[in-house]
Amino acid sequence: MDKRDRSRLFRERLTAAMASRGISKSALARATQADRSTVSLILSSDDGRLPNAQFAAEAAFALGVSCDWLLGLTDRRERGADMLEAAMRIEEAARAPSDESMYRWHEEARGYKIRHVPATLPDMLKSEDVLRFEYGDFLGRTSDQAIADMRQRLAYLQAPDTDYEIAMPIDSLEAFAAGEGYWRGLPAAERRAQLERMRRLSEELYPSLRLYLFDRKKVFSAPVTIFGPLQAAVYVGRFYMAFRERRQVQELTRHFDGLVREADFEAKHTPRFIEGLAVPD
Template sequence: MDKRDRAELFRKRLLEAMAHKDMSRSGLSRATRVDRSTIGQLLKDDHPRLPNAQLAADIADALSVSTDWLLGLTHRPETPGDIVAAALSLSPAERTSADEKILEWHQEAAGYKIRHVPASLPDVLKTKRMSDWEYASFPEHRLPEAFKATQDQFNWLTSGVSDYEIALPIHEIEACAAGTAYYKGVDKDIRDEQLRFIADQCEQLFPRLRIFLFDAHRVYSAPVTVFGPSLAVIYVGQCYLAFRELERVKSLSSHFDWLVREAVVDARNVPEFIRALAA
């Protein structure tokens, strides 16, 4: 970039940052410990000047923007540390689906496809009796809250605002049908009701809802949800790892597409497969 063009861009971005920070020329001169006339020279309409490295850094620090942005080297005004923090963040996770953050992320992704690999059966498709069994160890007053959160997610699903694709290990459905592993001790009628509900919703909501069953002996996935093109979340137990950097979101979207391609039961055949297991 020509030096004169860079100086003009610096002047415009400096004015923009000062307006955003509601900082006057006098305030900026005090914050950077230079004469007010020095700030004035940087803001002159005709023949704007570029600051030296020390003053550029002090101005960026005072206005909470990056020096690179002021100098036209990037289009993002945040400091590098803020960019990294925004690209990857940690959010506390509830054990139950009663997590306001989950619904916020759903609303943020309105109009986009949601891709989901659940930790067990999908919370959005859990019956009340299955939820009661699963969260029986929680304080009793939390159970209605957890089920309401599940209903809110289900209402979001049936509203048609976003398409839902769910990739689920086939052993999760088989264990629920047999009452083994995670589902050991669950009454058979609760398990049968749960499986019938999933099968029914797969039929009624197709193609807005598509479930693919993959073989965990061949492919593997941690619990992950991709909310449209701008957010991907990995569930690790007590917290979520939330990625907002475009390339990371694309990578996790590609990972989900891989699970779909490797599915051993396609979305169209899932209802029939589940009913056969339940029978």
């Protein structure tokens, strides 16, 4: 960019930022520790001169914008720290089938396709017995409240505008059927009832709900939910890492779509696979 053009752009952006923040020339002079006459000259001069680095940095800080934006080096006016905070933040995750953050994000994304990799089984497809076994009474919420949350989420899946994809590892279902690891201690009758519930719902709700099964030895995924183009949330235990920057959401969407491409069972065949799982006593 020509020096005169960059100087003009700096004046225009400095003027716009001052107007946006309601800051006068005098206030800006105090904030930057510059003379008012210096500020007036910078805002009015058309000789192609640029302010020194000290003034540009102090002005950007006072106005809450990026110094690079003032100088025409980027079209993003947010400061670097603000851009990072907007792009990725950490939110507390309640150990519950449907915490407030997850519910809010689902509501914001109504009408968009939602992609989901669950931490265990999909909460909205769990039976009441499995919810009681897994969650018990936690964080001041009773298992009955957890069940109410599950029913609410199931109603979400049954809405006419729902487009919901779930991808989960095959071995998670096999371990559940066998009552191994995480599910040790859950009675066989309750495991059978849960698998029948998943089979029935994945069949009844198809194609609005599509449940894919992938081989974790071929591909891997952390628990993640992608809310259309709006945002994605990676579950890490006590927290969600929530991403809103478009490129980050696109990359996580591509990751999920890769799980679907690598799935050993397409969604329409998943109910048959679940039906064939053996549940030992």
